Amino acid sequence: MDDGTSTVGRSASRRSARSGWVPYAYLAPALLLYGGFLLFPLGRAAQYSLFDWDGLGESTFVGLDNYVAILYDERLREAFWHALVLVFFYAVLPLAIGLLLAALLTRSQVRGLGFFRSVIFLPQVIAMVVVAVTWRQIYAPDGPLNAFLRLIGLGALTRPWLGDYTFTLPAVGLIGTWVCTGLVTVLLMAGMSRVPRELYEAARLDGSGPVREFFAITLPTVRGEITVALTLTIVAALKTFDLVYVTTSGGPGTSTTVPSFEIYRRAFQLGDVGVATTVGIVLTVVVFAINGVVNMVGDRK
């Protein structure tokens, strides 16, 4: 960019002009949108969380009472616990499956790699509501899953998958696993393809097997991708709403309620806007905290 040494003064003044308002003019449209549709609602939510308000009439300022109230709300504790269980199904399980799949697909000479990659990624492309409706059919008492179990002689295992107090949460979680595995796998494959083949050959010459190769070469290489994958999937797990809303509405009983569903229920069904926004703010903080830890661990050299 710099045109040489002769015009230092001009160059400096031009740079200072450029670093004045011009960059912000470029940023302004995005900043306005971001501020208007994200920061402003977030600020309003934080404000609402300090009020007792039914969404209709007058509001009363109650300070931090809403935050104290949700600490003692057993139903919300349960919802947050369910969200943590979903983190296992959305993030941990897909990561394990994704590492295995990605390692297999990149290392082996599979024909039609693009096809497999597309198939694995497909669940990511489908709208979550469609996914939920489909799986609701699959899990129905007379649905394909139970029919399959009966066919292979495991009729004893059949159950109403979305109406069982023990198995509904894992059943919903496995839908998340199905959805997230594709994303994780494709991310990891991109990372693994960076590893030069010579490195594996060298390791092979040094006498290490496939397992050793995986832990010594592959895993450290994709550390960055793992961090990204975990961040995305953990956020998805903690803010799950559509999946639960469509499949179970939090039931049977309260066995699959999650924080986002509780926010919706309190704000729109019970007309308790203050507490609903409080839960929203707390959920936001929790998401930031968990992902902060993930990124701290992930970035550590």
Next chain:
Amino acid sequence: MKSHIRPSAAALGGVALILALAGCAPGNGAAENPESSGEISTDISDVGDVTLTVWDQEVRGGQNEQMEQLNAAFMEKYPNVTIERNSQSFDDLATTLRLALTDADAPDVVQANNGRNTMGQFVAGGQLRPLDDYADAYGWFDRYSPSVVQYSTYSDDAKVFGDGNLYGLPQVGEVVGVFYSKSKLAGLGLEVPADWSAFDEALAAAAGAGETPLLLGNIEKWPALHVFGPLQGDHVDADVITDLGLGNSGQSWTTPENVAAATSLRDWVDAGYFNDGVNGTDYDAAWQALASGDGVFLIGGSWLAADLDDAMGDDVGFFVPNRADGTPATTGGTGLPFTITSAADNTDVAAAYIDFITSDEAMEVLAETGNLPVNRASELAPSSGVMADVFTVFGEVTANGSLLPYLDYATPTFADTMGQSLQDLLAGQVTPAEFTEALEADYAEFVAANG
């Protein structure tokens, strides 16, 4: 680089802070008081040119058709009145109505849902006009059965539901009863059960013959309310259920009668009368199973009649078992009542409109367009088919029996509490006694807070 980031972060923070501070406290709109009503008149032919704004939710086929016919007939009768109709789906109306009513330019006539969280809140906020003077002038209390009218009735402060001022009139009715397959019943050699003990015997006979006696899809949580409702009507006094269902004080859920009703439901589960996995079955899948011949009985609302009629034709029937005293008592209700807002410019015209669309002649239009008219159902019943059964049952229940409220009207949280508790009861997670205690907790808390 640092110096480049800092101003932008500061700007961001500044924008956020300014926006947060600029926002005023939520919900500072004050409720207006209803104007005291002066002279009223039932003759609106000489009021001059008037525009009447009506918000309804009659968007589906037959609903929309009857509304269009009646509106056209009204404007023909009173050429000086122009109806400006705004029709939206039930859900859309529910979300927009709150804002619209507080607006200075509010509509004149609106359809408002009966429950405490809608009509109750509007009444408390002074946004609806009491209609008792017009009811006397037009004779509405003679036209309507008291068990129907009560669902549009609140006290001034909306603390009492089901008694006090009249705030609206519905056009159509709803009733919960038992759908059955005529061929299945004939195959079992059974008559249509006349009362609840005969119904129990029929269930046992169907189970003995290897059929699925009773179909239920309860993944949505609310469908079981419609099974428990009629069953409760067999065990508990209609007055008690009405108080419990409308969230009025002075009753209790933990009575032996309510426990007995819950025990009956639990006994049906234990006897294996229901299809497998009711809590994991779709509501729609359950009635479709009846249509495809996979069960004998299905307890559900009259709104299913049209679909079942399409699917099963003459094979489907509808009835309500009588109580021991020979009268029917079952869950039911009305379509959304038409109300007059406090902001209405000309209440005489608005009242004339409501009178017109709920008149005896209007009931004929409703029946012709495939709706269940709230009045004259028995005499307007079609000659055959399941709709004929539905009309007859509704007429019988409103005339001689008790139309029990939907139990989730009771408190703002009751739909939730009841839905979960019924899932728990059906799955055997709680005993019938624990079930009634969970409901009592919600009811008692609301009644106490309501003063």
